[in-house]
Amino acid sequence: MSAILEVGVLEQLADALRASRGFAHKRDIAAVLPQLAPTAFATAVPNGDDCAVLPDGDGHLLLAIEGLVQDFVERQPWFAGYSAVMVNLSDIAAMGGRALAVVDALWAGSAEQGREVLAGMRAASERYGVPLVGGHTNLRSASGQLAVAVLGRAQRLISSFAAQPGDRLLVAVDLRGQWQGDAPFWNASTMAPAERLRGDMALLPALAEAGLVDAGKDISMAGVLGTALMLLECSGVGATIDLARLPRPACVPDWSDPDGAAQRLRWLTAFPSFGYVLSVRPAQADEAMARFAERGIACADVGTVHRGNLLALQLGDARVPLWDLALQPFIAAALEARRPA
Numbered sequence: 001m002s003a004i005l006e007v008g009v010l011e012q013l014a015d016a017l018r019a020s021r022g023f024a025h026k027r028d029i030a031a032v033l034p035q036l037a038p039t040a041f042a043t044a045v046p047n048g049d050d051c052a053v054l055p056d057g058d059g060h061l062l063l064a065i066e067g068l069v070q071d072f073v074e075r076q077p078w079f080a081g082y083s084a085v086m087v088n089l090s091d092i093a094a095m096g097g098r099a100l101a102v103v104d105a106l107w108a109g110s111a112e113q114g115r116e117v118l119a120g121m122r123a124a125s126e127r128y129g130v131p132l133v134g135g136h137t138n139l140r141s142a143s144g145q146l147a148v149a150v151l152g153r154a155q156r157l158i159s160s161f162a163a164q165p166g167d168r169l170l171v172a173v174d175l176r177g178q179w180q181g182d183a184p185f186w187n188a189s190t191m192a193p194a195e196r197l198r199g200d201m202a203l204l205p206a207l208a209e210a211g212l213v214d215a216g217k218d219i220s221m222a223g224v225l226g227t228a229l230m231l232l233e234c235s236g237v238g239a240t241i242d243l244a245r246l247p248r249p250a251c252v253p254d255w256s257d258p259d260g261a262a263q264r265l266r267w268l269t270a271f272p273s274f275g276y277v278l279s280v281r282p283a284q285a286d287e288a289m290a291r292f293a294e295r296g297i298a299c300a301d302v303g304t305v306h307r308g309n310l311l312a313l314q315l316g317d318a319r320v321p322l323w324d325l326a327l328q329p330f331i332a333a334a335l336e337a338r339r340p341a
Contacts, residue, residue: 066149068084085128
């Protein structure tokens with residue numbers, strides 16, 4: 001692929017990402033964040049991280065919550081229930097924690113829909129070994145809606161606010177899965193052995209406790225690049241990501257295939273069952289990648305964290321800006337973090 005074509009590919013991709021639903025949903029955070037009360041008096045990290053962090057004298061309590069979009073709950077109630085638990089457990093792990101318990105708030109249009117959602121939640125709770133201990137249920141709602149919260153504990157934190165210039169940017173994804181229908185969900189969980197799922201979820205806290213990782217974020221519905229952008233904004237740094245080095249499943253064409261643009265975009269905007277963007281000191285990067293490889297999880301060094309506010313995409317000799325945080329905040333978390341107490 002020539003340099004001119006590479007630039008064109010990158011520019012089209014950057015435009016598509018900026019217009020994507022995942023980016024739009026994450027940008028909603030910027031409208032809400034300034035209205036929240038200051039949290040520095042109570043929590044160890046500012047708003048913008050994967051969990052609220054509460055120091056308790058013996059490590060940190062972690063509290064995560066996720067709400068699922070209405071159309072997802074309506075179309076796939078069982079998988080929505082399963083995913084609601086799974087994504088919260090991922091948030092806890094992303095901050096170096098181990099989950100303790102799950103609660104939910106469910107609105108359903110019928111008892112049957114409610115049973116499907118709860119069955120999915122129960123399946124995930126049992127497979128990951130985290131108890132579902134209570135919640136709120138309404139079976140007379142006009143439509144299905146779901147929110148789930150998880151409590152966890154961490155000894156050493158992984159934070160979105162700890163990336164440093166000079167770090168290696170690692171992306172770890174479980175590629176042992178398949179697409180969940182036509183949705184942008186990579187399902188590497190529901191068919192995996194429960195023992196493997198529990199061991200994989202324990203990997204992030206083990207990395208934190210070993211002093212190998214202290215900065216990162218789990219890949220959310222903004223996809224791998226939107227997640228990287230949130231991590232960089234929280235930490236007040238920039239980065240360049242080489243797209244050719246990103247882990248991808250065999251069903252996603254590589255960048256030499258001119259007909260693979262739609263499939264590559266789907267992968268870049270997907271929520272994987274297990275996926276993290278980590279900012280790691282160079283001396284620890286090889287060991288961190290080896291820990292993922294030992295568990296059969298793809299992990300690649302995809303770029304460098306640097307000073308500044310720009311996330312750039314690289315392909316071959318071409319380099320194109322995706323987002324300049326100095327010109328336009330994404331979730332505005334960095335502004336919240338730097339606000340005087």
